[in-house]
Amino acid sequence: MIDVQQLRKIYRVRSGGVLRGQTRVMEAVKDVSFTVQAGEVVGYLGPNGAGKSTTIKVLTGLLVPDGGVVTVGGLVPWRERRRHVARLGAVFGQRTTLWWDLPVRDSLDLLRHVYRVPAGRFRENLARFTELLELEPFLGTPARSLSLGQRMRADLAAALLHDPALLFLDEPTVGLDVVARERIRAFVEHVNREQGVTVLLTTHDLMDVQRLARRVMIIDHGTLLYDGALAALQQRYGGARELLVDFETAPTCPDVPGLDLVHAEGARVRYAFSGPAAGPIARVTAHAPVRDLTVQEPDLDTTIRRIYEEGLLRV
Structure with a gap:
């Protein structure tokens, strides 16, 4: 679905005034290469200014790169933009594709004509999305009067009305409450599973990544640092796993050979x-009678923060 080989994008930034100013060259994306297969959900992560947005703008055809080869569904995005955008959907957390003063239903109907969606297919998709995203209460409401969660749900419906093969999601749950975030994640899962829509997700909410993506790519300072399984990333860089144990009674000595004591309270x-949990569990249960125990995996947010702050992937 997506094939990117040695992508480069350079920005020229002028500073110091018009007459005596200097032009500084900033390489936003440096020889980035990756492929995304049809039907994948891939998390594209990185701190602000890492190169995520530049990559997405090239993939959507908004920017022309300074080097490399990029095809999306066999098309070069910026050369065949009309055909290209007809086959993709995009939701950007800070922008909307809805007409500000029109009711949501009218905006969706206008998009039907923009994308030339057959009337029968439009009715079918609208009915399905209305049910899945619970749009009915605000289909007659102008976009300007929607809450953020309502607008994001309407934007998702708008992005998928024309049955795109590829969906770009940029911060789709930013600023939303727990219920709205869960509804959007469930919907993205549905269209990926039932329709095979390929999803490229950029987000700072790592719960989005944990819920939706098995594969992640991490970019920083324009360089792709990691491309692989989310589970492998956590296992390699997530630090220690933890075992939370409730003994029958407070042990006289809580130390267990082969385990690091983190905290003891009663x-x-x-x-x-x-490593594997079987050995530690066996040692704990042999140490003293146990009422309950839980294996806690490293927190993804902590893992990613350590990678950024400590430069672990650059070692």
């Missing part, structure tokens, strides 16, 4: 360990 003790 009968509840937390240990850190690495």
Whole structure:
């Protein structure tokens, strides 16, 4: 679906005034290469200014790169833009494709004509999206009067009315409450599973990534640092796993050989360990009678923050 080989994009930034100013060359994306297969959901992560948005703008045809080869569904986005945009959908958290003063239903009907969606297919998609996204209460409401969560749900429907093969999501749950975030994640899961829509997701909400993507790419300072399984990333860089144990009674000595004692308070003790959990669990249960225990995986947010702050992928 997406094939990117040695993508480069350069910005020229002028500073110091018009007459004596200097032009500084900033390489926003540096020889980035990756492929995305049809039907994948891929998280594209990185701190602000890392090169994510530049990459997405090239893939959508908004920017022309300074080097490399890029095809999306066999098309070069910026050369065949009309055919290209007819086959993709995009939702950007800070922007809307709805007409500000029109009711949502009218905006969706206008988009039907823009994308030349057959009337029968439009009615079918609208009915399905209305049910899945619970649009009915505000289909007659102008976009300017929608809450952020309502607008994002309407924008998702607008992005998928024409049955695109590829969906770009940029911060789709930013600023939303827990219920709205869950509804949007469930909808994206549905269209990926039932329609095979390929999804490229950029977000700072790592719960989006954990819920939707098995594969992640991490970019920083324009360089692609990681491309692989989310589980492997957590296992390699996530630090120690933890074992939260509730003993029957407070142990006289909570130390267990082979485990690092993190915290002990009465009968509840937390240990850190690495590798498979079977061995640590066996050692704990042999140490003293156990009422309950839980294996806690490293937090993804902490993992990604450590990667950025400590430059772990650059080592």
